[in-house]
Amino acid sequence: MSSGVIDGTAVLPERISRFPFPFPSDSYRYSTNVEPALKTVVTEAGAWGGRLLDIDEHYRHELTERDAVLTRDPTRLQVLPHMRPAVWDAISTLLPIMAAEHPDAMSFDRDGNACRWQNTLQDLDLEFTLGDDGSLPVEPLRFLGSQIQDDIALLDQREGALWLDAGLVTFAADWSFGFDVGMKFLEVHGPVPRVHQEQIITRAQQFLLRLQPGEKYRRANWTMTVDRRLDTSTETYPQWARDRATVAGDPALPDRLHLRVEVQHLIRLPHSGAVLFLVRTHLLSLSDIARVPAWRERLGRVLAELPEDMAEYKGISRYRSAASAWLLGT
Amino acid sequence: MTATALQAKVHPAVEGGLLLEVADLSVQTASVTSITFTDPAGTALPGYVPGSHLVVQYGDGANAYSLTGSGRHPSEYTISVLRVDDGAGGSLAMHRLAVGDLVRVSHPRSAFAPVATARHHLLIAAGIGITPMLSHARAAAERDSEATLVYVYRPGQGAHVQEARELLGPALAECTDRGSFQEELTRRLTDQKLGTHLYVCGPAAFMDTVLARARELGWPQGRLHSEPFGAAELDQGEPFTVNLARSGVTLEVPAGVSLLEALENAGKGVPNMCRKGVCGECYLPVLRGAPLHRDLYLSEQEKSANTTMMCCVSRSLDQELELDL
Numbered sequence: 001m002s003s004g005v006i007d008g009t010a011v012l013p014e015r016i017s018r019f020p021f022p023f024p025s026d027s028y029r030y031s032t033n034v035e036p037a038l039k040t041v042v043t044e045a046g047a048w049g050g051r052l053l054d055i056d057e058h059y060r061h062e063l064t065e066r067d068a069v070l071t072r073d074p075t076r077l078q079v080l081p082h083m084r085p086a087v088w089d090a091i092s093t094l095l096p097i098m099a100a101e102h103p104d105a106m107s108f109d110r111d112g113n114a115c116r117w118q119n120t121l122q123d124l125d126l127e128f129t130l131g132d133d134g135s136l137p138v139e140p141l142r143f144l145g146s147q148i149q150d151d152i153a154l155l156d157q158r159e160g161a162l163w164l165d166a167g168l169v170t171f172a173a174d175w176s177f178g179f180d181v182g183m184k185f186l187e188v189h190g191p192v193p194r195v196h197q198e199q200i201i202t203r204a205q206q207f208l209l210r211l212q213p214g215e216k217y218r219r220a221n222w223t224m225t226v227d228r229r230l231d232t233s234t235e236t237y238p239q240w241a242r243d244r245a246t247v248a249g250d251p252a253l254p255d256r257l258h259l260r261v262e263v264q265h266l267i268r269l270p271h272s273g274a275v276l277f278l279v280r281t282h283l284l285s286l287s288d289i290a291r292v293p294a295w296r297e298r299l300g301r302v303l304a305e306l307p308e309d310m311a312e313y314k315g316i317s318r319y320r321s322a323a324s325a326w327l328l329g330t
Numbered sequence: 331m332t333a334t335a336l337q338a339k340v341h342p343a344v345e346g347g348l349l350l351e352v353a354d355l356s357v358q359t360a361s362v363t364s365i366t367f368t369d370p371a372g373t374a375l376p377g378y379v380p381g382s383h384l385v386v387q388y389g390d391g392a393n394a395y396s397l398t399g400s401g402r403h404p405s406e407y408t409i410s411v412l413r414v415d416d417g418a419g420g421s422l423a424m425h426r427l428a429v430g431d432l433v434r435v436s437h438p439r440s441a442f443a444p445v446a447t448a449r450h451h452l453l454i455a456a457g458i459g460i461t462p463m464l465s466h467a468r469a470a471a472e473r474d475s476e477a478t479l480v481y482v483y484r485p486g487q488g489a490h491v492q493e494a495r496e497l498l499g500p501a502l503a504e505c506t507d508r509g510s511f512q513e514e515l516t517r518r519l520t521d522q523k524l525g526t527h528l529y530v531c532g533p534a535a536f537m538d539t540v541l542a543r544a545r546e547l548g549w550p551q552g553r554l555h556s557e558p559f560g561a562a563e564l565d566q567g568e569p570f571t572v573n574l575a576r577s578g579v580t581l582e583v584p585a586g587v588s589l590l591e592a593l594e595n596a597g598k599g600v601p602n603m604c605r606k607g608v609c610g611e612c613y614l615p616v617l618r619g620a621p622l623h624r625d626l627y628l629s630e631q632e633k634s635a636n637t638t639m640m641c642c643v644s645r646s647l648d649q650e651l652e653l654d655l
Binding site for chain 1: 376377378379382401402403437438439440443445446447472473552605606608609610626627629
C-alpha cells in the first residue's frame with residue numbers, strides 16, 4: 001500500500017477534489033436515489049454538484065472523442081421525428097444555464113428565436129434561430145452534444161409511460177443506445193438485476209412522470225472501467241471486453257482500473273414536456289482514489305461486499321476482488 | 331393597488347412561485363375577462379407545456395387557471411377567468427384586479443399536455459374550456475402539427491372566438507346550440523385520420539358526454555384526454571396532530587403543510603431526499619393511528635400494515651398519529 005495520507009499538506013488535484021465519490025456507506029444496493037440538483041456535496045476530498053453542467057480539464061479532449069465516435073458510428077445519435085421540438089427545448093434550456101454557470105467562458109443571448117452563443121473554450125461565436133435546424137452548423141442534437149460533456153437522452157411522455165425516443169450517447173457504460181431507442185423506460189432497464197422485484201424502476205418512473213417543468217433532479221450511478229475509456233458501449237465490446245479479464249493480474253491495475261461514476265441529471269423540459277436525462281461520466285483511477293484514505297477504504301469494502309449478481313451485471317466480477325485487495329492492502 | 335391583490339401570507343400552492351404584475355385586462359364577454367401578467371422586472375417568464383395551468387393566489391385562497399399562450403419563451407402569462415358569482419370568491423377577486431397589481435402565482439404546472447406522436451389533434455371545448463385549447467392550437471401552429479377545434483358556446487358568449495378564427499381558419503367549427511354540436515361531434519369523431527388524439531375541456535357533464543360518445547364510436551382510451559385540473563399535485567389535505575412518543579412533543583400539521591415540513595419547522599428534521607414520496611428516505615415508524623398513504627414507495631402490504639409512513643407526502647386518516655420519534 002503506497003499511500004496512506006493525503007499527500008502531506010499538498011492540495012489534491014481537481015480531478016480528485018471534484019470527483020463525485022458515490023458511496024455513503026460500506027455496502028451498496030440499488031435504490032431510487034434521486035435528490036434535487038445543484039446541491040453541493042462535500043466529500044472527504046473536496047466537493048461536487050454545485051453546477052448542472054460540469055466542465056473539467058477533459059472538456060476538449062472528451063468532445064473530440066465524442067465527435068470521433070459519432071463519425072465512426074452515427075447510430076449513437078438518433079432523434080425520432082416527434083422529438084425535434086424536445087431537442088430544441090433542450091438547447092434553449094441548457095445553453096443559458098451553461099452560460100450562467102461559466103460566465104468567464106460562455107455567453108448566451110436570445111431575442112425571440114434569434115440566439116447568439118459564444119463559447120471561448122472552442123473559439124465559437126454562433127448565431128442561430130431556435131427551431132430552424134439549418135441555422136446550426138450540424139444537426140441540433142449533435143450541436144448540443146458538441147458543447148457539453150454529458151451524454152444526452154430525451155424521453156417522451158405518453159400513455160402513462162416514458163419512451164426513450166431521442167438521444168446522443170457516445171459514452172455508454174455497457175449498453176447500446178441504438179438498440180434501446182424507441183423503448184419504454186421500463187424496457188430499457190429490463191436487464192438490471194434486483195430492481196424489478198424491489199420496484200425501484202417503477203418508482204423511478206412514477207417519479208419522472210410527475211416531474212414538473214423546470215424541475216431538476218439528479219442521481220449517481222457507478223461501475224468500473226479499465227483505462228480512461230469513455231466509449232464502453234455494446235457496439236465496441238470487442239475492443240474493451242478482453243481487458244476486464246486480464247487487468248486483475250496486471251501490476252499496473254491501480255493505474256488502469258477506474259471507478260466510473262455517472263452523475264445523471266433529470267430535467268423536465270419546460271415547453272416540450274420531455275424528460276431530459278444528462279449522463280456525465282467521471283473516471284478516477286484506483287491510484288487517485290487511494291490518495292483519499294476514506295475513499296480507499298470505503299471502495300475496498302463496497303467491492304468486497306457487493307453481491308455477485310450485481311457485480312456480474314456491472315461487469316466487474318473478474319477483477320473486483322483484486323481491486324478490493326489492493327485498496328484494503330490485504 | 332387594490333386590497334385583494336398582494337397578501338402577506340403566501341399560500342402553499344404558490345410557494346416558491348413568482349410575483350407578477352397585472353399588465354393588461356381585456357373583457358372577452360360579459361362574464362369572461364382575460365388577465366395578462368408580466369414580470370415587474372421585465373424579464374422573460376419560464377416556458378410551459380401547452381395546456382398548462384397557473385395557480386393564482388387571491389386573499390387566503392388560490393385557484394388554478396389555464397394559460398392561453400403556446401408556452402414557448404413567454405414574456406407574459408395570460409389567463410381568462412369566468413366570473414362565478416356564487417363561487418368561493420376566486421373569480422370575483424380576479425375580476426377585481428387592476429393593471430399594476432402584484433399577484434403571487436405558481437410556476438406553470440403541466441397536466442394536459444399534447445401527445446407528441448399524434449398525427450392530428452382534435453380539440454373540443456365548451457365555454458371557458460376554450461382556454462387550454464387555445465394554448466394547444468397555438469402550439470400546434472408553431473410546430474406545424476395539424477389541429478381541429480370544435481368550440482361550443484352560447485350565442486354572443488364566446489371568449490376568444492376571434493383569435494380562434496384567425497388561428498385555425500377552416501379548422502375551426504363553431505357551435506352555438508346543442509343539436510348542431512351533437513351533429514358536429516359525431517361527424518368529427520367518425521372522420522378523423524388514424525393516429526388522431528382527442529382533447530376535451532369544459533363542464534364535467536360535457537366532457538363525460540364527449541368521452542362517452544367517442545368510446546361508443548370505437549376510440550381507444552389512450553387517445554382520449556380531458557383536463558384533470560390540478561391532478562398533478564396532491565391536495566393540501568386535512569389538518570392533523572402528531573405525538574412524537576420519544577421526545578414527548580405534540581405538533582399540529584395544518585392543511586397545505588406536509589408532516590415533513592412541520593417536523594422541520596419544529597427542529598425535528600428527518601433524513602429526506604426527493605420530498606415527493608418516491609425515494610424512501612423519510613420513512614417514519616407509526617405507533618398509533620392510520621396514516622393516509624400518498625407515497626409511491628411503500629408496497630400495498632406495507633401501507634395496509636400502517637406501521638410506517640413517508641412523511642414528505644403522507645398525512646393522517648385519524649385526527650391524531652403517534653410516531654416513534
